[in-house]
Amino acid sequence: MDMAGLSLDRMRTFVRVAERGNLSMVAKELGVGQSSVTRHLNELEEAVGVPLLSRTTRRVTLTDEGSRYYTNCLQILRLVEQAAEEARDARDAPAGAVRLSCTAALGVMHITRMIFDFQDKHPDIRVDLNLTDQRIDLVREGVDVALRLGPLADSAMKLHALGESQRLLVGAPAYLSARGRPERPADLSRYETVVMSNVAGSDKLLLSSPDGTSLMIPVRGRLRVDHGLAAREALAAGRGIGPTHLWLVHDLLHDGRLEVVLGDYRPSPVPLSLLIAPERAAIARVRLLVDFLAAEVARLPGIRRS
Numbered sequence: 199m200d201m202a203g204l205s206l207d208r209m210r211t212f213v214r215v216a217e218r219g220n221l222s223m224v225a226k227e228l229g230v231g232q233s234s235v236t237r238h239l240n241e242l243e244e245a246v247g248v249p250l251l252s253r254t255t256r257r258v259t260l261t262d263e264g265s266r267y268y269t270n271c272l273q274i275l276r277l278v279e280q281a282a283e284e285a286r287d288a289r290d291a292p293a294g295a296v297r298l299s300c301t302a303a304l305g306v307m308h309i310t311r312m313i314f315d316f317q318d319k320h321p322d323i324r325v326d327l328n329l330t331d332q333r334i335d336l337v338r339e340g341v342d343v344a345l346r347l348g349p350l351a352d353s354a355m356k357l358h359a360l361g362e363s364q365r366l367l368v369g370a371p372a373y374l375s376a377r378g379r380p381e382r383p384a385d386l387s388r389y390e391t392v393v394m395s396n397v398a399g400s401d402k403l404l405l406s407s408p409d410g411t412s413l414m415i416p417v418r419g420r421l422r423v424d425h426g427l428a429a430r431e432a433l434a435a436g437r438g439i440g441p442t443h444l445w446l447v448h449d450l451l452h453d454g455r456l457e458v459v460l461g462d463y464r465p466s467p468v469p470l471s472l473l474i475a476p477e478r479a480a481i482a483r484v485r486l487l488v489d490f491l492a493a494e495v496a497r498l499p500g501i502r503r504s
Contacts, residue, residue, distance in 0.1 A: 206274075206275065206278060207238065208238045208239075208241060208242040208245075209242070209271045209274065209275060210275060211224065211228070211235055211238040211239065211242075212238070212239060212242055212250065212251075212267075212268070212271060213268060213271050213272060213275065214227065214228070215235065215239065215251065215258055216251070216258075216260055216264065216268045219257050219258050219259065220257065220258065221235050221236060221258060239251060246263075246267065248261075248263045249261050249263065249264070250263060250264035250267055250268075251264055252264075269337060269338065272337055272338065272340070273337065273477060276337075276340075276475075276477055276478070277477055280477055280478065280480070280481055283481050283483075291320075291322055292320060292322065292323055292482040292483040292486055293322035293323060293483065294322075294323065294324065294483055295323075295324040295325070295326055296323060296324070296325050296326070296342050296343065296483055296484055296487050297326045297328070297340060297341045297342045297343070298313075298325055298326065298327050298328065298341070298342065298343050298344070298345070298487065299327075299328045299329075299330060299334055299336070299339070299341045299343070299344040299345070300327065300328070300329055300330075300344070300345040301329075301330075301331055301345060301346065301347050301426075302329040302330060302331050302425060302426065302427070303425065303426025303427050303430070303446060304345065304347065304426075304445070304446075305327065305329040305345075306329065306427060307427075307445065307446060308445060308495075308498055309327070309345065309491070309495075310327065312490070312491060312494045312495075313325050313327060315490075315494075316486075316487060316490050316491075319490075320483070320486060323483045323486070323487070325487070328341065331396060331424070331425070333346075336355060336473060336475045337475060341475065342474065342475055342478040342481075342484050343472055343473065343474050343475075343478075343484065343487060343488060343491075344472070344473040345470075345471075345472055345491065345495075346470070346471050346472075346473055347363060347443075347468050347469070347470055348468055348469060349469055350469070350471060350473070355473040355474060355475060355476065356473070356474040356475075356476050356479050357471055357472075357473060357474075358471065358472040358473075358474065358488060358492060359469070359470075359471050360470045360471055360472060360492055360495050360496065360501065360503075361469075361470055361496065361501050361502050361503040362467035362468065362469055362470065362501070362502050363443050363444070363445065363467060363468045363469075363470050363500055363501055364443070364444050364464070364467050364500040364501070364502060365441050365442060365443055365444065365464065365465040365466070365467060365468065365500075366441070366442065366444060366458055366459075366461070366464055366465070367386075367405075367439060367440070367441055367442075367458065367459040367460055367463070367464075367465065368433055368439070368440065368442055368447055368450075368451070368456045368457065368458055368459060369389075369433065369436075369438070369439040369440075369456065369457060369459050370433065370434060370435065370436035370455065370456060370457075371454065371455075371456075371457055372436050373436035373437075373438065373439075374457060374459070377389060379459065380439075380459060380460060382460075383405055383407075383413050383415050383460060383463055384415065386403060386415050386417060386439065386460075387415060387416055387417060387418070389417075389438060389439050390418070390419055390420060390421075390437065390438030390439070391403070391417035391418060391419040391438050391439055391440055392419055392421055392423065392429050392432045392433055392437055392438045392439070392440035393417070393419040393421065393422045393423070393440075394422075394423060394424065394426075394429060395422040395423060395424045396424040401416065401417060401418075402414050402415065402416055402417065403415040403416075403417050403441060403465065404465065404466055405460075405463040405464065405465060406463065406464050406465075406466065407462070407463055408462045408463075413463070419438055419440075421437050421438065426442075426443070426446055429442060429446075430442070430446055430447060430450070433447065433450075433456060434447075434450055434455050434456060439459055441465040443468070443500060444499045444500025445498045445499050445500050445501065448499035448500070467502070470495065470501065472488055472491065472492065474488060
């Protein structure tokens, strides 16, 4: 293997081409000729000894070996960046960017304001906030920290459990007055339910009774939404009954725009966690944001520490 061909510059060029799939676009971003980009890729492939990219007249795609090499390159480049950042942090106040991914409704309702407070305390730290309900790959997407609702599959990420998000059944007073209030869980099958289409098993409602037993109630709904904020609006508008996180509707309950339904029966709570890319966990500004969010999220309505 020719180690001279494995420079960081060549790796950076390869990563950009892998992500953009277009040599001329990368050349323009780097301010060099396309021939320079091609030369870097050829030298890198020669050094590695296997083809990393498949080239057509329209697009460049990763080979199987290239896909694995891309992931490793990301880790190497981020470790190099981390080493420089840790050296700077030892000398100066924490500065630079932290990339945070967060479930969308929680981000809009609460996390954005927390970031305002965090940046008031740490004005040299930039936060790049990505709001999505998709389970993204932190390494591939270049994300430092992800705030996740729901159970997590086995992961190589560093886990910081924040607790559980309590849920309850709610409905608008006008809807409940017109339809009558359910007296027992079995009554729920006669009501419209605001259904979350991106939640598995949302056509059934799993409730915990006061004695700890579980009840499975089939539900129906003409409205299906894939976003928590849309569900919030639908519930407040009287489009039906639905399970929801307390932090999502606490203000509507306080103002009387929503009421708790069958308060003795609760949907299962949902785990709430912070995932941290392991190679980023030691960076001072990342630690500061993780600690700040952990403390602030614990104060949200309905969050119960594990």
